[in-house]
Amino acid sequence: MNIVVCVKYVPDAQAERTFNASDNTTDRDNVDGLLSELDEYAVEEALKIVEAGEGEVTVVTIGPDAAADAIKKALQMGADKGVHVNDAAIHGSDAAATSLVLAEAVKKLGAESSVDLVVTGMASTDGTMGVVPTMLAERLGLPAVTYASELTVEGDTVSIRRDGDASTQTITATLPALVSVTDQINEPRYPSFKGIMAAKKKPVETWSLADLGIDAAQVGLDAAWTAVESFAARPPRTQGEIVTDEGDGGSKLAAFLSERKFV
Amino acid sequence: MAEVLVLVDHVDGTVRKTTSELLTIARRLGEPSAVFVGAGFDAAKETLAKYGAAKVYRVESDDVTSHLVVPQAELLAQLVASTSPAAVLVPASTEGKEIAARVAIKTESGLITDAVDVQAAGDGVATTQSVFAGSYTVQAKVTKGTPIIAVKPNSATPEEAPAAAADEVVDFTPSEAAKGARITESKPKQATGRPELTEAAIVVSGGRGTGGDFSKVEDFADSLGAAVGASRAAVDAGWYPHTSQVGQTGKQVSPQLYVACGISGAIQHRAGMQTSKTIVAVNKDNEAPIFELVDFGVVGDLFAVLPQATDAIKTAKG
Numbered sequence: 250m251n252i253v254v255c256v257k258y259v260p261d262a263q264a265e266r267t268f269n270a271s272d273n274t275t276d277r278d279n280v281d282g283l284l285s286e287l288d289e290y291a292v293e294e295a296l297k298i299v300e301a302g303e304g305e306v307t308v309v310t311i312g313p314d315a316a317a318d319a320i321k322k323a324l325q326m327g328a329d330k331g332v333h334v335n336d337a338a339i340h341g342s343d344a345a346a347t348s349l350v351l352a353e354a355v356k357k358l359g360a361e362s363s364v365d366l367v368v369t370g371m372a373s374t375d376g377t378m379g380v381v382p383t384m385l386a387e388r389l390g391l392p393a394v395t396y397a398s399e400l401t402v403e404g405d406t407v408s409i410r411r412d413g414d415a416s417t418q419t420i421t422a423t424l425p426a427l428v429s430v431t432d433q434i435n436e437p438r439y440p441s442f443k444g445i446m447a448a449k450k451k452p453v454e455t456w457s458l459a460d461l462g463i464d465a466a467q468v469g470l471d472a473a474w475t476a477v478e479s480f481a482a483r484p485p486r487t488q489g490e491i492v493t494d495e496g497d498g499g500s501k502l503a504a505f506l507s508e509r510k511f512v
Numbered sequence: 513m514a515e516v517l518v519l520v521d522h523v524d525g526t527v528r529k530t531t532s533e534l535l536t537i538a539r540r541l542g543e544p545s546a547v548f549v550g551a552g553f554d555a556a557k558e559t560l561a562k563y564g565a566a567k568v569y570r571v572e573s574d575d576v577t578s579h580l581v582v583p584q585a586e587l588l589a590q591l592v593a594s595t596s597p598a599a600v601l602v603p604a605s606t607e608g609k610e611i612a613a614r615v616a617i618k619t620e621s622g623l624i625t626d627a628v629d630v631q632a633a634g635d636g637v638a639t640t641q642s643v644f645a646g647s648y649t650v651q652a653k654v655t656k657g658t659p660i661i662a663v664k665p666n667s668a669t670p671e672e673a674p675a676a677a678a679d680e681v682v683d684f685t686p687s688e689a690a691k692g693a694r695i696t697e698s699k700p701k702q703a704t705g706r707p708e709l710t711e712a713a714i715v716v717s718g719g720r721g722t723g724g725d726f727s728k729v730e731d732f733a734d735s736l737g738a739a740v741g742a743s744r745a746a747v748d749a750g751w752y753p754h755t756s757q758v759g760q761t762g763k764q765v766s767p768q769l770y771v772a773c774g775i776s777g778a779i780q781h782r783a784g785m786q787t788s789k790t791i792v793a794v795n796k797d798n799e800a801p802i803f804e805l806v807d808f809g810v811v812g813d814l815f816a817v818l819p820q821a822t823d824a825i826k827t828a829k830g
Binding site for chain 1 (some may be wrong): 519523580582606609610612613615617618622623624625626641644645647648649650653654655657673692693694695696699700701708736747753754755760761766768779786787790791792794797803804805806807809810811812813814816817818819821822823824825828829
């Protein structure tokens, strides 16, 4: 099976994330970045599939120089090769343009060896839109089975279990297909020492927009179909009253709720 | 006046509250035209009319409902082409956002997700979003094509505005490609009788401090008519389903009142609830980070505090 996993290098969610005042884009320079946590589950699932049978996992990312770190982590986990799409003109791209670049990268990989499965996380941890996987499937003309908490590949069929609010569903598609996975699907492995050493020798190609046949005018800030007009930090919350339970904590809680008209 | 397409969120004709919110927002931007897919229109019509749907575009085929989202996306794209609406509004549910994502690509239109407010602005649409785990508020707009906006629950107070809800069956056939993903089994979950987590006005969540026993959390929630949520630790331990998880990798909620019980308040969890209007916490550890966010906090054992609070609330309610 030839699997492509699309991953993203994102600002650390534990750090103070912010915007660039110059162009209202996410500040990716002044905050440490890492492989998006939700993408680790995607890499792990792809590895499990090829380990159960045979095949190869290629990890693809779009991002500036530092994004190479996301690929490195995936290679250390066990992915076979990486593709880093790195082009300054991509800065400020919206989800639509991101999906365009990813689609062309997957198509280019597919031209070398046909891609059976594209795997992604359910959403990035910075934009948290959760729409790029579906947009990517739309552009590639693939069925998309998303929010998988369990996944099985049998022959040319992929089946997932999705835990919805109202029901638990089994959803099936014929390969080639795109799957997005939740953080319930597996436990991502920590890279072993062997994996870390092996990663150093694995091939990583760097592609520009020209390598993908994409005109710079189709991507980037000016081409975006949406625009951030302004941003403002939310004022920090001021801490209210804290009481220690001395046999009356519950009563005091009820009194507070009553005073605030929740009762 | 331009139409505004509103995708109706319903189960066999029972229309969810989010739809009445979307219709209310749609009235700010143009004339609401609901888009109703599936069975049960007769049950839904009254609600759609009550909240302002002038028209309802209807499709009833099984093909559309058993094949996930692509047929609905194709339908909406067809309607965008035929009606040139001022905007398309969908609920910011996982299904709504997937449909919106495909419609955006099909119609080459900008997509804004998880809007918490939508207003008319000039001849366009202005949206507000809460980003970076609620630490920033953003004003954004669509700059190309038809604004497609996925709106979070509780973003508008539904306003009654009786209208005709004149229905029109749409001549629509999904493409063969649209049938690529199929739902082969669907097991309904047992209804808890509690409100849905992202729509509820009050959410009470339990975490590691419950030790797996959510009974006190549930009783307290029920005394308030609240939804029950869970921290990631509780879900990972198998104590509560993933669909109840509040946090960065679960659901983000912004209710009027959020009560965190036995939850330390790590960033993972805060990302899911820190824009709630009023925040309360009960935790044994007086240094738990959750207390930095609260409007009221009790340092104590939830197994003592919650039952006492539950009794007091029940008494007050009589």
